[in-house]
Amino acid sequence: MTGLDQHQADTDATILPRGPLLGFAAGSLGMGVWVTVPGLLLLYFLTDVLAVAPWLAGLALLLPKVADVLLHPWVGHRCDVEQSRRGDRRRLLLLGCALPLAFAALFAVPGGLTGAPAAAWVAVAFVAGNLLFAAYQVPYLATPADLRIGYHERTRLMAFRMVVLTLGILASGLLAPLLAGGQDATRAGYQRMGVLLAVGMLAAMLVGVAGIARLRRAAAAAPAPHGGGWRGLAVALRDRQFRWLVAAYLAMSTTTHLVLAGVPYYAEYELGRPGLTTVLVAAFVAPALLVTPAWLVLARRVGKQRALLGAQGAFAAGSLVLAVGRPAGLPVLVAAVAVLGVAFAGMQLLPFSMVPDVIRAGGGAAGTYTGVWTATEATGAALGPWAYSLCLAAGGFVASTAGEGVTQPDGALTAIRWGFGLLPAAAMLVALLLQRRYTLDRTARTAG
Template sequence: MTSAADAAGATPPLRRVRPATMFAYGFGAAAYGVKDFCFSTFLLLFYNQVLGLPSAEVGFAIMCALLFDAFIDPAIGFLSDRTRTRWGRRHPWMYAAAVPIALGWLLLWNPPAWSHGAMLVWVFATAVLVRTAVSAYEVPSQALSAELSADYDERTRIMAYRYLFGWTGGMAMLMASYGRFLADGLLDRQGYVGFAIAGAAAMFTAILVSSLGTHREIERLPRPEIVRGTLSENFRELGETVRNRAFVTLMGAGLCFYSAQGINYALSNYLYAHVWHFAGADFQWLALSLLLGVVVAFVAAPRIAHRIGKPAAAMAFMASAAVLVGLPYALRLIGLFPLPGTPWMLPLLLGIYGLNAACGVASTILGASMMADVVEHSEIQTGRRSEGVFFAGAFFIQKCTSGLGIFAAGAILAIVGFPEAAKPGTVPAATLDRLTILFALLYLVLGLGAAALYWRFPFGKDEHLARVERLRAAV
């Protein structure tokens, strides 16, 4: 058993995290799951199809909010690394984020009845509020993953729990949305009121449960010394940190994958309703199939990575996801996929979606686990532990690409000539064909790009453990 005094140094212990802590830590990711799935799946649809704003303009307004993230996420990561309180480096930020996240979420989905231009400003402003509040929680919370344990395989388990709860939170919110709040239709304006309240309550609860549940670990977390410097010196240190080769490789992979995922989420309701003619319980079965895929990823990712290493496993999972997501659309275009309404269409489609979710989530679990390992890789080079900076970069990529995905989806809809407020069954077949071809090809290219970058990650387990031992010996 590692004592609190041992763990209070600059390097985390090589240990197994106790189950209660693992559960609490993972549970907090449900907040981001709710935000990310609903933001990506419903936001463009809500402002475009429900409120009637042009899709390209809504996408542009949301993308503009990303400009603030270019400064907010790295700043929070940098400041979190340098925070010193009796509650440690991360927890003050985590506790402080709960109320702003809930408030921003309520405002985002309940806009006033303003003019066209003012509504676009509202989308921009509330998106900035939500994104900033989410960063204040998620960046320090993700940084904890590298501090709870320095063990190579244990970090994959930690991330597996995080992604399991993140996806479970998102899927639970989707099931509640389709089955209760939006049961009368995705264009039901009143349904989004309850939708917003439920999402705000879920995120607030998840953050507090996770913060309180991991609070007792504060005395065990690393407390490296801080060398105070001038503003220019701090910026120079930040530049040295983010030039790390392993970090840049993971940033490239994340940019490719999360861009593909953002496009997928933003177009999903258009594809479900107009290509596959989903209705009623179909959405519930969809959420269940995706959740089962996440459970498969939770079990498979740590085991396969233990056998063949994280980079090879992440590459294999990502390449499989890239192929699977476009498979039903390719088969549909050549006449080999069952038509909507036939008995085998839904089970086959959901089976492919479930496998895609398993592969995509497994790859991101391993990518996040490798990001935790980058901390010691950088520490050897710079002499500084920069968990907050690295996970701020990773989180910035996720948020950027959700906005880029919405922007790209809006542009795709405009390019193919998709009509505003279209009813299922009224969109021309040629328009749907153009939509599916553009979507599938773009996802494939981005997914294979991410797979290639995962393969080029520069180190594995042996190098990591040798690095940790060297750091511990130097204390």
């Protein structure tokens, strides 16, 4: 056996201890709050509490994300510089731990601000939060590519992360509407919710920083390649496999965030019960706690690529059922959302475990690749609510303040239903077609 073969065998044989794995995964609790609560409530908060017109509310959420296209790759470059100079990415992670402050500010709109001024406040807080989120998320997600571990162990690492992330998404998705006041949500309720969840975010993110340090001790980090910065960005963008994976994930991220933004509207105006928001969120997120191990087993048997294509197809099918709306019956609609949740679990686990496969195959700088990836995720997180806001605007949806009764026109009710069903199905089919162009999986699986 050659020295290279021995090194590869040692890499494939590395099994990460559960303690460091759980510590690493804990960081996703805090990130789960950031990716869930703004996506679930912010558009509704703007249109139905702050009286912001749907088109303007959509822009207030979209434009701050445009900056992420540049910010995330730049953070990725700084992340690689830190790794080269200091041997870790700890300083950026600690900077990102200020994210809870921006999260609290997002919902602490000063009293008296409505309409455009309120939208401007939210947009500014969103920009700050996105930058801090990048400072934490980019080095966090670069960790699997840093470690000397094999193809399946990278999937196992991300499976731990996915389960804990799901707990964060589920807990925050259920608690946030309740803390805001439920069906009688007010400005003060949203502000209280923002502060309470921010405290939990901070604790989880600090545990994650410690967990990454333990992981790096458990599995010696691979040498950091040079070539970050704009040159490294060019290398990442020229990587054909990475381009197809990124394009498919942009469509996936857009679709899932569109569905998340539509949940409060679908519960209130299509199902006639705002309290069902928590039921639908639970149906969408909770399945991941049960099926993530199954996705891990399936990926081991058939490969990550084939498993991911199955998840995308299931998501599209479930979305078509939701387009039928109330005539299908509440149990059927909840079951359809649960199908989306099962697929969502696969679409969170598998693409994130494929990114380090691409990085290791291409030999690029992990931070730069990850910066592009997280910029893609952030862009999808903005495009989803924006697309749904355009549906609302096209249907003539009428914005209002908290407690104000408004009768929506028939066109708005149709837009709410089709935007929650037909549009996600079409977007996910696009993701599936793009994902089919990714061909690295078999090679990466063989290489380990």
